Amino acid sequence: MPAFVDELGALWRDALTACGDTPGGTTTCNVLGTSCGRWGRYHRFLEIVLCRYESTRAEYVAAMGHFQELVRGTPGSHSMTPEELAEDARTSELGTRLHLEIESFYTFSKIFLDRVADSLSWYFQYPLGGNGSSHNRLAFRAKTERLSRFEHFCREKKLTPTPSNLATLVERTADLVIPYRNDVIEHGAEPRLGLGTSFDGNGRVRIIGGTRFLSGLEGSPTGAAPRSIPGSSRPSWLCGRTGSAPTARARVTSIRLPSRK
Numbered sequence: 112m113p114a115f116v117d118e119l120g121a122l123w124r125d126a127l128t129a130c131g132d133t134p135g136g137t138t139t140c141n142v143l144g145t146s147c148g149r150w151g152r153y154h155r156f157l158e159i160v161l162c163r164y165e166s167t168r169a170e171y172v173a174a175m176g177h178f179q180e181l182v183r184g185t186p187g188s189h190s191m192t193p194e195e196l197a198e199d200a201r202t203s204e205l206g207t208r209l210h211l212e213i214e215s216f217y218t219f220s221k222i223f224l225d226r227v228a229d230s231l232s233w234y235f236q237y238p239l240g241g242n243g244s245s246h247n248r249l250a251f252r253a254k255t256e257r258l259s260r261f262e263h264f265c266r267e268k269k270l271t272p273t274p275s276n277l278a279t280l281v282e283r284t285a286d287l288v289i290p291y292r293n294d295v296i297e298h299g300a301e302p303r304l305g306l307g308t309s310f311d312g313n314g315r316v317r318i319i320g321g322t323r324f325l326s327g328l329e330g331s332p333t334g335a336a337p338r339s340i341p342g343s344s345r346p347s348w349l350c351g352r353t354g355s356a357p358t359a360r361a362r363v364t365s366i367r368l369p370s371r372k
Contacts (some may be wrong), residue, residue, distance in 0.1 A: 146230040153223040157216060164212035171205040172314045178202055206308040213318055217292040221246070224284055235268055244293070250285035295320070 178198040185192070191199065224246035231249070232239050239248045252259040258266075261281045265272055272278055294300040303322045310316040 143230065143234050146226070146233060149226050150223060150230070153219050153226065156219045157223065160212055160215045160219065164209065164216065167205060167208045167212060168310075168314065168316045171202065171209055171308075171316055172310055174198065174202045174205055175310065209308060209316055210306070210318055214296050217288055217296060220288045221292045224288060235264070237264055237268070244285075244289050246281075247285050247289045250282045252282065 178195070181192075181195050181198060221244060225244055228239065228245040228249045231237070232245065239245050241248055249261050249264070250259060259278055259282055262278045264270075265278070274280075295304070295306075301322065304320050305323050306318050306320050308316065309319045
């Protein structure tokens with residue numbers, strides 16, 4: 112996340128610098144400067160969210176380590192002790208706070224990207240049309256098309272993208288941010304998706320998901336199957352692929368461990 116925020120900040124600063132040499136008169140320059148200035152507002156939001164995330168992440172990893180030590184100290188099957196229950200509740204609360212920061216990051220990242228696309232659309236008089244994310248519409252590439260809409264835009268306006276891989280970055284940021292924010296955070300496209308928290312050996316914390324009730328939705332009011340997220344396109348945040356085995360956060364009231372030898 113820190114690298115992503117830094118890249119967005121560089122984009123915002125470059126845009127403000129460019130506004131000083133904007134053709135089209137003072138009014139155009141002022142409007143574009145105001146439009147680009149909105150990017151900075153959301154970039155600052157992202158910096159604040161990232162700072163809070165790092166602080167809460169450190170607390171969560173330490174609390175989970177303490178909880179695991181408590182559990183290991185009492186081998187065999189047993190009901191959770193008051194201390195274990197209290198630590199379990201604390202890690203659950205910290206996990207909730209982490210989910211808040213992670214989902215806030217995706218939400219404000221999407222808004223930032225949409226404001227960038229809106230500025231471009233206004234200045235170059237290139238209507239994006241449709242509903243939903245303007246950045247997503249700009250990054251759109253039809254299955255039968257070799258070029259994305261952004262690449263078509265650059266050709267039409269005779270623009271040379273800088274850096275040279277800008278078209279790839281437009282599509283990559285759309286893939287990284289928009290589906291998760293839309294399908295999981297806002298719209299909840301998969302009603303069987305349960306979300307939890309995991310962390311790996313490097314202390315990286317993330318939201319993981321698992322699909323429940325795989326036999327169907329007999330209890331659904333309509334009896335219809337839900338719109339699912341295809342398994343072949345599930346990103347790492349959903350699969351929980353962290354490079355090493357994650358430690359999942361689960362709510363439990365009893366523990367069974369092998370006896371120490």
